[in-house]
Amino acid sequence: MAKPCLAIRSSLAWSFVFFRFASIVSHLLTYAEGKRIFIKDIIHYLVPPDGKPASIAPSLVSYRHGVGTSNDQVDGLVNGFQPENGAVSSSDAEFSPSNGQTNFTSKDDPRYPFPTAPEPGNPTVVPEKLLKQFHFTFLIRHPRSSIPSYYRCTIPPLDSITGFYEFRPSEAGYDEQRRVFDYLRTTGQIGPQICGRPSCVDGVAGSGNEANGSSIQDNDQVEICVVDADDLLDNPAGIIEAYCRSVGIEYTPEMLKWDGEDHHSRAKDAFEKWKGFHEDAIHSTELKPRTHVSNREDIPVVRCTVPVLCGC
Numbered sequence: 001m002a003k004p005c006l007a008i009r010s011s012l013a014w015s016f017v018f019f020r021f022a023s024i025v026s027h028l029l030t031y032a033e034g035k036r037i038f039i040k041d042i043i044h045y046l047v048p049p050d051g052k053p054a055s056i057a058p059s060l061v062s063y064r065h066g067v068g069t070s071n072d073q074v075d076g077l078v079n080g081f082q083p084e085n086g087a088v089s090s091s092d093a094e095f096s097p098s099n100g101q102t103n104f105t106s107k108d109d110p111r112y113p114f115p116t117a118p119e120p121g122n123p124t125v126v127p128e129k130l131l132k133q134f135h136f137t138f139l140i141r142h143p144r145s146s147i148p149s150y151y152r153c154t155i156p157p158l159d160s161i162t163g164f165y166e167f168r169p170s171e172a173g174y175d176e177q178r179r180v181f182d183y184l185r186t187t188g189q190i191g192p193q194i195c196g197r198p199s200c201v202d203g204v205a206g207s208g209n210e211a212n213g214s215s216i217q218d219n220d221q222v223e224i225c226v227v228d229a230d231d232l233l234d235n236p237a238g239i240i241e242a243y244c245r246s247v248g249i250e251y252t253p254e255m256l257k258w259d260g261e262d263h264h265s266r267a268k269d270a271f272e273k274w275k276g277f278h279e280d281a282i283h284s285t286e287l288k289p290r291t292h293v294s295n296r297e298d299i300p301v302v303r304c305t306v307p308v309l310c311g312c
Contacts, residue, residue, distance in 0.1 A: 003135040003222070004028070004037045005247050022059035025130065036249070040139075044176035046124040048112055051175065055118040057125040121186065123179040132189055135222045135247055138181055141229035147172060153276055161276035185224065193223040195246040236287040259285035 019027075031037060048054050112125075119128055147169075152158055154167040184190045225246045232239045236256055244251035258267065264282070271278045 003133060004032045004039065005135045005137065020059040021057040021125065025060070029133070042173055043124075043180050044171075044173035046126055047176040047180065048125070049170060052113070053118060054123050054125055055114045055116045056122075056127050058114055058116050060125070060127055060130065061116055121183055123176070123183055128187065128189075131184070136184060136190055137225045137227060137243070137247075138177065139227050139229065140177075143172065143174065145229070158276045162274075163276075188221070190222050191224045193221070195223045195225040196242055233290045236289060240287075256288070257286040 028037065028039065114125065122128055124131070150171065151167050153162045154164045159165050181190075223246060225243070227239060227243065237253065240255055241251040244255075258264070267282050271282055
């Protein structure tokens with residue numbers, strides 16, 4: 001089965017704020033049985049704040065999910081912990097982590113910092129083997145555009161609608177996004193193939209792995225897929241078509257339109273917890289090229305070795 005797609009931007013999180021990490025993962029992967037799910041969320045929710053060192057969330061220690069395993073079952077343990085006194089099902093039972101540490105309950109992960117071992121190089125609280133189950137896409141937007149947009153939501157008059165009364169620079173997530181990107185690339189979870197470019201074997205360009213319109217690499221590898229918001233706004237059809245090719249689904253022009261009562265009802269419900277942040281999107285009916293093309297010559301550019309999707 002194809003991997004669930006995880007689009008990262010720099011929220012699902014509010015829906016699961018009181019849940020353990022393992023419960024959230026089980027919910028998502030169980031829902032994905034027999035289908036593909038697309039998740040758009042902010043990566044810094046999985047990365048310790050302020051550049052602090054990461055260690056694996058206790059409920060994800062030795063996590064596994066698959067046929068023949070119950071939700072949250074982990075290599076013979078439950079939720080990453082060995083139950084005390086033989087308890088295996090009580091939601092209030094005390095659990096001991098598999099490394100012998102104590103003072104945890106099965107209700108929640110303890111607060112960060114976690115007294116668990118880190119994985120070398122992994123900047124997140126999610127184990128590498130679990131990260132490998134997702135097909136990552138990175139959504140980027142220049143700080144000159146994104147920071148003022150976020151700031152406006154934290155001051156009058158929008159703050160009374162959004163409920164955000166404090167501007168937090170750390171919420172931008174640029175540092176966290178880059179560190180996760182570099183980690184996934186270094187460990188081979190993404191790349192070396194770059195979306196929007198011909199594959200290259202021994203210096204010879206060619207597709208070789210684009211059967212059925214998919215450009216997903218051999219051995220279930222995921223190509224590097226970075227979507228620049230400016231590219232998406234200037235050429236939505238081209239970018240969405242290229243993205244569909246990257247994740248192996250068929251593109252249709254109807255994907256760019258949502259001018260129906262059911263569509264608007266679903267959008268309103270989905271964004272209910274984020275009032276003030278997505279009003280333009282909620283009241284829109286389609287994704288079409290913006291009338292004014294961004295003048296990128298006015299925006300300072302930090303050159304990166306990784307080109308963006310269809311913006312190479």
